[in-house]
Amino acid sequence: MDTSSEEIYLITEIAPIFIITIFLLIVATGIIMLALVYQKKQVQYLREKEQLKVVYEKEILATQLEIQEQTFKNISQEVHDNIGQVLSLVKLNINTMNTNDPVPLQAKINASKELITKAIKDLRDLSKSLNTDYVKDLGLVRSIEYELEMIKNNGSYEIQFDVTGNKYRLESQRELVLFRIVQEVLHNIIKHAKATSIVMTLSYEPAMFSLTIADNGVGFDASKINSKNLNGSGLGIRNMHNRAKIINGNFNLTSTLGAGTTIILTAPNKTLNF
Amino acid sequence: MRQVFKDILEPFSYLIYAVSFFIMLNKGLPRIKKILFIYYLISIPLISVGVLTKNMIVNHVVYNVFFFITICILSFYFKSVIFDKTRRSIINVVLFINVFLFAIYDLLKGGLSDINTFSYAVTYLSILIYALLYFEHLIRNVNELNLLLQFDFYLVSGYLLYFFSCFFIILFYDNVEIEERAVLWSLQNVILFLSSILTISGSLWIHHRKKFI
Numbered sequence: 001m002d003t004s005s006e007e008i009y010l011i012t013e014i015a016p017i018f019i020i021t022i023f024l025l026i027v028a029t030g031i032i033m034l035a036l037v038y039q040k041k042q043v044q045y046l047r048e049k050e051q052l053k054v055v056y057e058k059e060i061l062a063t064q065l066e067i068q069e070q071t072f073k074n075i076s077q078e079v080h081d082n083i084g085q086v087l088s089l090v091k092l093n094i095n096t097m098n099t100n101d102p103v104p105l106q107a108k109i110n111a112s113k114e115l116i117t118k119a120i121k122d123l124r125d126l127s128k129s130l131n132t133d134y135v136k137d138l139g140l141v142r143s144i145e146y147e148l149e150m151i152k153n154n155g156s157y158e159i160q161f162d163v164t165g166n167k168y169r170l171e172s173q174r175e176l177v178l179f180r181i182v183q184e185v186l187h188n189i190i191k192h193a194k195a196t197s198i199v200m201t202l203s204y205e206p207a208m209f210s211l212t213i214a215d216n217g218v219g220f221d222a223s224k225i226n227s228k229n230l231n232g233s234g235l236g237i238r239n240m241h242n243r244a245k246i247i248n249g250n251f252n253l254t255s256t257l258g259a260g261t262t263i264i265l266t267a268p269n270k271t272l273n274f
Numbered sequence: 275m276r277q278v279f280k281d282i283l284e285p286f287s288y289l290i291y292a293v294s295f296f297i298m299l300n301k302g303l304p305r306i307k308k309i310l311f312i313y314y315l316i317s318i319p320l321i322s323v324g325v326l327t328k329n330m331i332v333n334h335v336v337y338n339v340f341f342f343i344t345i346c347i348l349s350f351y352f353k354s355v356i357f358d359k360t361r362r363s364i365i366n367v368v369l370f371i372n373v374f375l376f377a378i379y380d381l382l383k384g385g386l387s388d389i390n391t392f393s394y395a396v397t398y399l400s401i402l403i404y405a406l407l408y409f410e411h412l413i414r415n416v417n418e419l420n421l422l423l424q425f426d427f428y429l430v431s432g433y434l435l436y437f438f439s440c441f442f443i444i445l446f447y448d449n450v451e452i453e454e455r456a457v458l459w460s461l462q463n464v465i466l467f468l469s470s471i472l473t474i475s476g477s478l479w480i481h482h483r484k485k486f487i
Contacts, residue, residue, distance in 0.1 A: 020465075027435055031409075034412075034413065
């Protein structure tokens with residue numbers, strides 16, 4: 001092979017191989033670099049996910065405690081206003097019983113029996129709510145029904161409760177958060193709204209769950225709540241907003257002065273992955 | 275030795291690819307990967323006919339048809355691993371360009387029996403774009419799954435290496451003497467073989483790790 005043919009050989013045969021090999025090495029290095037960047041990002045992603053999980057668990061714990069607190073308040077009120085009164089009436093009946101006069105005696109015994117039956121039923125209902133897992137055991141619908149029954153017994157509200165679609169159970173922690181939001185909304189209605197009617201609808205669509213609570217109370221200026229006013233009831237609403245977020249839900253509140261308030265909460269029907 | 279690189283290595287590499295998919299078959303492969311498995315199985319006899327034939331027209335027809343099938347199947351494969359709407363639209367556009375070029379050059383202008391380096395370059399560049407889109411998608415959508423346990427990562431890395439070299443080879447192709455083209459084909463086959471080794475290493479590694487999970 002002379003010099004010129006050697007040069008041609010180098011240009012035509014070796015040069016492409018050399019160039020391609022160099023480029024391939026660059027690509028291979030690029031792939032390795034990409035794998036390293038991916039691993040680094042993955043560590044960061046897992047750390048963030050772990051933090052999110054901790055926040056979620058903390059929030060669930062806080063929710064459980066708040067439900068307990070609210071339940072104890074309800075029990076205290078129920079015992080004082082209802083069971084206490086009923087038992088006082090029974091005591092009064094017993095005190096005024098006259099064994100010499102059999103007709104009123106029998107009537108008083110019957111009335112006392114009825115009152116004691118009612119007290120037993122109320123106590124049985126109360127004992128259910130003492131179980132900290134009652135939302136989990138009874139389910140969201142039944143727990144809300146129970147909550148509404150308690151408000152109805154008060155006699156100040158006309159209550160309408162509708163469930164549409166084919167009912168399904170959401171993940172128990174999500175039901176707990178939803179129930180706490182319902183409790184908070186009802187608490188706000190009782191405390192601030194001066195309403196006479198509460199309409200609640202649970203809608204079970206295959207892909208989406210939605211909850212609507214509307215009252216006919218005095219309403220308020222919702223823009224004040226949205227403008228980072230975190231004190232008083234604003235904090236409660238912000239809390240509900242954040243809780244809806246942790247279950248991948250969307251919390252929407254509309255209120256008009258003098259025309260009542262409506263909240264709509266929607267959440268996807270799927271399991272949360274942590 | 276050169277004959278081995280030029281003729282046998284290519285169908286052998288496709289056999290290795292088919293085996294890689296076969297190993298992954300019982301790991302619940304999605305439908306598109308089962309199609310890829312069949313594609314590699316069919317590639318073995320098809321490419322064998324292409325390289326062993328003495329008739330260059332048959333050789334060119336086989337390769338033209340083979341690369342057209344490749345771009346179609348790989349377009350659908352990349353659409354199945356990339357979930358972003360914009361990137362999927364890019365794949366659709368790229369596929370359309372390839373189908374258009376095949377229809378114009380190979381079917382209408384009767385170029386099916388010739389080597390059209392432009393069409394080949396477009397096909398190789400298309401798959402390069404797909405691979406880069408996949409990596410970009412991968413890095414933007416990090417999940418908890420270990421990268422080294424993702425079969426797609428090995429497969430696409432192999433594609434990137436192979437089609438990158440193919441693209442450069444086709445750029446040189448027209449400027450190289452006919453006798454020296456065999457060297458380029460051999461080089462292409464060696465890189466295809468390395469890519470298939472990378473893929474089968476990935477599937478064996480995943481198979482091995484999943485046995486212990």
